[in-house]
Amino acid sequence: LTLDERLSRYIVEGTKQGLYDDLQLALDEGRRPLDVINGPLMAGMDEVGRLFNNNELIVAEVLQSAESMKAAVSYLEPHMEKGDSAKKGKVILATVKGDVHDIGKNLVDIIFSNNGYDIVNLGINVRSDQLVQEVKKHQPDIIGLSGLLVKSAQQMVATAEDLKSAEIDVPILVGGAALTRKFTDNRISPAYDGLVLYASDAMNGLDLANRLQK
Ligand code: B1M
Numbered sequence: 001l002t003l004d005e006r007l008s009r010y011i012v013e014g015t016k017q018g019l020y021d022d023l024q025l026a027l028d029e030g031r032r033p034l035d036v037i038n039g040p041l042m043a044g045m046d047e048v049g050r051l052f053n054n055n056e057l058i059v060a061e062v063l064q065s066a067e068s069m070k071a072a073v074s075y076l077e078p079h080m081e082k083g084d085s086a087k088k089g090k091v092i093l094a095t096v097k098g099d100v101h102d103i104g105k106n107l108v109d110i111i112f113s114n115n116g117y118d119i120v121n122l123g124i125n126v127r128s129d130q131l132v133q134e135v136k137k138h139q140p141d142i143i144g145l146s147g148l149l150v151k152s153a154q155q156m157v158a159t160a161e162d163l164k165s166a167e168i169d170v171p172i173l174v175g176g177a178a179l180t181r182k183f184t185d186n187r188i189s190p191a192y193d194g195l196v197l198y199a200s201d202a203m204n205g206l207d208l209a210n211r212l213q214k
Helices: 003-013 019-028 033-053 059-079 103-113 128-138 150-165 181-191 202-213
Strands: 089-095 117-121 142-146 172-175 196-199
Touching: 003 019, 003 033, 003 059, 019 033, 019 059, 033 059, 033 103, 059 103, 089 103, 089 128, 089 202, 103 117, 103 142, 103 202, 128 150, 142 150, 142 202, 150 172, 150 181, 172 181, 172 202, 181 196, 196 202
Parallel strands: 089 117, 089 142, 142 172, 172 196
Antiparallel strands: none
8 A cells, every 4th residue: 555545544444553653654755744634634534434424334433533533633733834923813713512523623723823823722512602601701813613514504603693692793714514605605694793704624714814814
């Protein structure tokens, strides 16, 4: 197997045996950590999603894959490029209520932290009343919401409504597999008084946030 095939396979098989050696090999070859994540590691995760969809994997196995992915990201994290470290602003991050997927959100945390943002990561399954409370406490410049389930997209609409009721109009950055720009523009934006931005991935999210800070 090629190095990329092996890296994908650690994720699909949910194993860490050999993972760190191969990640180091990729780094030694001069590969950028984010390219490794977005390339072979994400390809592995997509394959996991496909197999799970076909009932060829059970939740416990998907969880093992998630553990391998998290381990890989942790290994790569210290090698990631640190951008402009001037303090840029505060971002509150949460995976919305009903959703426990956090790998994407935590990637956003890492990338934003490496680029000068102050992050308050509220974790997973965050109810909007909790979010409102934390926003009032921390006064962030941006609220980042993540969700991977179809119902999470709907939950983001409800969350936007609840933030609006609490008279919060801080820009919201939304992302996650079940979301689209169209849904964001047609459903989430009208439910909110402030700006709502859709990020296709974590780097796009950083780009949008940076533009907001200017
Ligand atoms: Co779940 N799961 N899962 N799962 N899982 C999906 C999402 C699914 C598509 C798999 C499938 O069926 N093909 C499917 C959703 C179906 C749907 O609603 N359309 C699904 C399902 C059904 C479920 C359960 C319901 C299964 C069950 O119990 N029967 C259950 C739900 C639990 C719940 O949330 N209430 C469930 C559980 C789990 C595990 C716990 C086992 C595990 C998560 C572990 C964890 O996160 N700690 C898991 C996993 C791993 C997946 C897949 C395989 C991989 C997700 C992932 O981590 N990807 C996923 C299939 C897939 O996506 N291919 C699947 C890697 C990660 C880096 O990508 O999070 O998309 P992602 O983040 C991307 C972008 O989306 C974006 O940037 C990142 C890239 O840079 N992004 C943002 C995300 N958030 C952002 C926020 C931003 C900006 C960008 O700004 C704030």
